[in-house]
Amino acid sequence: MAISVKGNTSNVVYGKGDICLKLNPFDNFRLFTLYDDWRNDDRKPLDLSNGQKLYLIFKSKKSEIRIPEYDLVDSNYTVDKVNGQVLFKISKKNAIDILAMDTDIFYITRVYDIMDSTGQKVTSSEEEVLYTGKFKDETSNTVENYTSQVKSMMNLINDKNEQIKKLQDSNTDLLKQNTELTSQVTTLQEEIDKLNSYISELETRLAIYESGNEYDGTILDTNATISYSSTSEQYTEEGMSNSIKTLQENLQK
Numbered sequence: 001m002a003i004s005v006k007g008n009t010s011n012v013v014y015g016k017g018d019i020c021l022k023l024n025p026f027d028n029f030r031l032f033t034l035y036d037d038w039r040n041d042d043r044k045p046l047d048l049s050n051g052q053k054l055y056l057i058f059k060s061k062k063s064e065i066r067i068p069e070y071d072l073v074d075s076n077y078t079v080d081k082v083n084g085q086v087l088f089k090i091s092k093k094n095a096i097d098i099l100a101m102d103t104d105i106f107y108i109t110r111v112y113d114i115m116d117s118t119g120q121k122v123t124s125s126e127e128e129v130l131y132t133g134k135f136k137d138e139t140s141n142t143v144e145n146y147t148s149q150v151k152s153m154m155n156l157i158n159d160k161n162e163q164i165k166k167l168q169d170s171n172t173d174l175l176k177q178n179t180e181l182t183s184q185v186t187t188l189q190e191e192i193d194k195l196n197s198y199i200s201e202l203e204t205r206l207a208i209y210e211s212g213n214e215y216d217g218t219i220l221d222t223n224a225t226i227s228y229s230s231t232s233e234q235y236t237e238e239g240m241s242n243s244i245k246t247l248q249e250n251l252q253k
Helices: 092-099 143-211 237-251
Strands: 002-006 020-023 028-035 052-059 064-068 085-090 105-115 121-124 128-137 213-215 228-230
Touching: 020 092, 028 128, 052 085, 064 085, 064 092, 085 092, 143 237
Parallel strands: 020 128
Antiparallel strands: 002 028, 028 085, 052 064, 052 105, 105 121, 105 128, 213 228
């Protein structure tokens, strides 16, 4: 069951127990529309016609204020009970008494008239609760309300501050990681530059070595090794071997 109400803040449809009916200490007219399958987008109003009597009830442990639906005879109001509408008038006296209650719950109930075959009323059905909700004084701005609002706002601010702190800590960690990675990149770049320098030097040595050694074609004997004559004394085989060894050691660091 669900409800919407005119004379309150809006015509929003509320589930059972969700609405807070706002009253003031004067005459209050409230037009309700009751729905059955309200969660469906194609919600349908509850048919309140056919001899149904509706009541708006405010009840505490010590007292009960029962308000029947407004009598439309000789009134300018139009109420479509077939489409779930019911109008109540809460008099100034009732409103003052209601706002003085120690509870904040209201009920909307209905009772059927049971007729005989001649159309005469025989009895009434059991009273059925159609809707329950809460009410409050629309003119009150109590310290309690303000305290609740401030507390809610403080909780929200604390949550936001926690989120900000987490983001700041995360940002600090990322900056630290970035600094460390930048340092590592710089170190790696220096190592790469050194290796490139060694490679360049090795290539130079290799080019000079290859161009500075020629085979003279002389065979000493069958067990003799090939003889080289060096036209350049800058680099020998031993020097080249040491250079390659140095490069390998640098690559393994």
